Amino acid sequence: MSGVLLETRNLETYYGPIMAISGISLSVRTGSVVTVLGANGAGKTTLLKTVSGAVDCKKGQVIFDGVEVQNQQPDRVAARGIGHVPEGREVFPFMSVDENLSVGAWGRKDRDAVARDLKQVFAYFPDLRAKRDQMAGFLSGGQQQMLAIARAYMGRPKLMILDEPSLGLSPLLTQTIFGIVRRINRDEGVTILLVEQNAHAALQLADHGYVLETGRVVMEGTGAELTESEDIKEFYLGRAEAGVRGEKRWKKRKTWR
Amino acid sequence: MQWTDALQLTIIGLAQGSGYALVALGFVFIYRATEIVNFAHGELMMLGAFMVLTFAELWGLGFWMGAALGILTLGVAGYALDAAVMRRMIGESQSSVFILTVALGVMLKALAGMIWGYGPRNLTVPFQGTVEVGGLVIATSRIVVIAGTIVICAGLYLFLSRTKLGVAMQAASQNQLAAYYSRVPVKRLVSVIWAISAMVAATAGMLMAPVTQVSPEITAVGIKALAGAVVGGFGSIPGALLGCLLIGVAEPFLDYAYPPLQGVYAYAIMLLVLVVRPDGLIPQTFRKKV
Numbered sequence: 001m002s003g004v005l006l007e008t009r010n011l012e013t014y015y016g017p018i019m020a021i022s023g024i025s026l027s028v029r030t031g032s033v034v035t036v037l038g039a040n041g042a043g044k045t046t047l048l049k050t051v052s053g054a055v056d057c058k059k060g061q062v063i064f065d066g067v068e069v070q071n072q073q074p075d076r077v078a079a080r081g082i083g084h085v086p087e088g089r090e091v092f093p094f095m096s097v098d099e100n101l102s103v104g105a106w107g108r109k110d111r112d113a114v115a116r117d118l119k120q121v122f123a124y125f126p127d128l129r130a131k132r133d134q135m136a137g138f139l140s141g142g143q144q145q146m147l148a149i150a151r152a153y154m155g156r157p158k159l160m161i162l163d164e165p166s167l168g169l170s171p172l173l174t175q176t177i178f179g180i181v182r183r184i185n186r187d188e189g190v191t192i193l194l195v196e197q198n199a200h201a202a203l204q205l206a207d208h209g210y211v212l213e214t215g216r217v218v219m220e221g222t223g224a225e226l227t228e229s230e231d232i233k234e235f236y237l238g239r240a241e242a243g244v245r246g247e248k249r250w251k252k253r254k255t256w257r
Numbered sequence: 258m259q260w261t262d263a264l265q266l267t268i269i270g271l272a273q274g275s276g277y278a279l280v281a282l283g284f285v286f287i288y289r290a291t292e293i294v295n296f297a298h299g300e301l302m303m304l305g306a307f308m309v310l311t312f313a314e315l316w317g318l319g320f321w322m323g324a325a326l327g328i329l330t331l332g333v334a335g336y337a338l339d340a341a342v343m344r345r346m347i348g349e350s351q352s353s354v355f356i357l358t359v360a361l362g363v364m365l366k367a368l369a370g371m372i373w374g375y376g377p378r379n380l381t382v383p384f385q386g387t388v389e390v391g392g393l394v395i396a397t398s399r400i401v402v403i404a405g406t407i408v409i410c411a412g413l414y415l416f417l418s419r420t421k422l423g424v425a426m427q428a429a430s431q432n433q434l435a436a437y438y439s440r441v442p443v444k445r446l447v448s449v450i451w452a453i454s455a456m457v458a459a460t461a462g463m464l465m466a467p468v469t470q471v472s473p474e475i476t477a478v479g480i481k482a483l484a485g486a487v488v489g490g491f492g493s494i495p496g497a498l499l500g501c502l503l504i505g506v507a508e509p510f511l512d513y514a515y516p517p518l519q520g521v522y523a524y525a526i527m528l529l530v531l532v533v534r535p536d537g538l539i540p541q542t543f544r545k546k547v
């Protein structure tokens with residue numbers, strides 16, 4: 001069971017002359033939940049996009065399921081078994097919820113299994129069932145985030161990548177969505193790579209975590225280790241500790257830029 | 258003006274507008290998928306008409322064979338244009354893409370002139386002559402353009418909404434990154450969109466040939482189609498169809514009312530709509546994501 005599903009070795013990605021990530025190495029074991037934490041601009045999204053092939057790296061390797069996939073076309077990488085839920089609720093706005101989900105199942109030939117997965121999606125996200133025929137662009141922010149996760153699920157990925165799923169959601173909805181991510185991991189064995197600003201929620205879920213700062217890994221450890229770490233407490237969990245996290249995060253975000 | 262004249266002008270206008278609409282469809286498809294405004298689209302239409310003419314008459318293959326081969330050729334050309342040229346422009350500035358498509362149009366037009374000459378040529382079609390409906394004498398070719406446009410629009414609608422490939426094309430047009438992450442082969446689909454757009458434009462050039470004839474000058478239809486698409490709210494397909502029909506119908510009446518300005522009315526309407534309703538008649542509701 002505990003092989004390595006995803007590994008990056010010394011990844012370096014540039015935007016023109018700007019180095020966004022500089023030599024990131026991490027590994028994600030099959031069946032685990034791994035979180036990547038970091039402030040705004042630390043390079044989290046860039047790391048995920050490099051893994052998925054949406055941006056090319058200059059150096060390093062991405063090894064997924066035993067195969068080097070760096071700098072391949074993103075649709076090819078996804079077809080190997082990565083379901084990427086991008087930052088910021090990226091749905092197909094002019095298409096219905098059902099159509100969005102059917103695109104998520106693009107390329108799958110196992111019709112019966114697709115039908116079963118669709119049922120399961122609506123079991124996870126009952127809100128979406130009620131809106132099946134509605135245009136995705138008219139859904140609320142939280143529903144769009146659910147749809148983006150559900151769409152990735154419909155591809156039956158081995159690895160689900162989530163880029164700040166809690167962005168802009170209420171603490172309650174964040175809890176709900178993290179709960180579903182946990183179920184997808186536990187019940188279906190989908191490996192999870194989760195990028196978050198909400199370190200508190202992410203560390204509760206994660207077996208292992210990495211902390212990025214200006215494009216480098218500055219800390220690494222198990223979920224428990226990171227939760228206990230003084231630096232994490234200071235920078236990400238806040239001295240005041242849990243509870244009313246929503247507003248607190250906002251105030252902190254400004255100083256991080 | 259008698260009512261029969263008015264009806265006659267309306268039908269002529271609807272036929273012209275349908276032709277514009279077919280070209281405009283291509284503008285909008287390509288724009289939605291790539292955010293490129295292909296200023297060479299009228300030239301693709303012209304090229305299509307010339308290819309049909311070449312196969313059907315210069316090579317003597319007959320109209321139907323010529324039509325099939327001509328349209329197919331443009332499909333291949335559209336695909337190749339994207340795969341070889343346009344795809345490489347991803348990430349370049351809007352203005353360099355603009356200049357590229359304009360330059361491409363100028364080149365294609367000059368090339369057509371060199372190959373086929375600048376004078377208008379006649380394409381013999383099986384739908385010549387006139388029909389009489391309730392005292393109105395209508396050129397058959399006008400009816401064929403209108404009917405052809407309806408069939409093509411209905412076909413495209415069904416394709417885009419009912420087939421997996423069509424839905425994936427919509428997805429690629431609405432959110433490219435999310436489509437990629439859903440394993441949709443976006444690059445290939447975008448090339449297919451170029452191919453379809455070029456084939457529809459070629460069909461338009463062929464269907465309108467009895468009226469416009471075939472010459473490098475018919476590229477002007479492309480500019481009117483662009484005006485129609487802008488009137489409709491660029492990026493909206495129903496809007497483009499509506500805008501083109503509006504321009505098509507308004508033109509003959511305005512030409513009749515005040516002939517000296519013949520030919521500029523399409524642009525006058527575009528300016529008017531842009532001043533009154535800058536987003537066009539049917540604006541897009543959501544902001545499109547890359």
Ligand SMILES: Nc1ncnc2c1ncn2[C@@H]1O[C@H](COP(=O)(O)OP(=O)(O)OP(=O)(O)O)[C@@H](O)[C@H]1O
Nearest residue numbers: 015018020038039040041042043044045046047087
């Ligand atoms: N398209 C781009 N062009 C140029 N620079 C970019 C681009 N995207 C990101 N960057 C830069 O790369 C760095 C890393 O950005 P990235 O989006 O990966 O950060 P992030 O950790 O995801 O931040 P956030 O938490 O705000 O989403 C930043 O300095 C950013 O300014």
Ligand SMILES: [Mg+2]
Nearest residue numbers: 044045046087
């Ligand atoms: Mg980010």
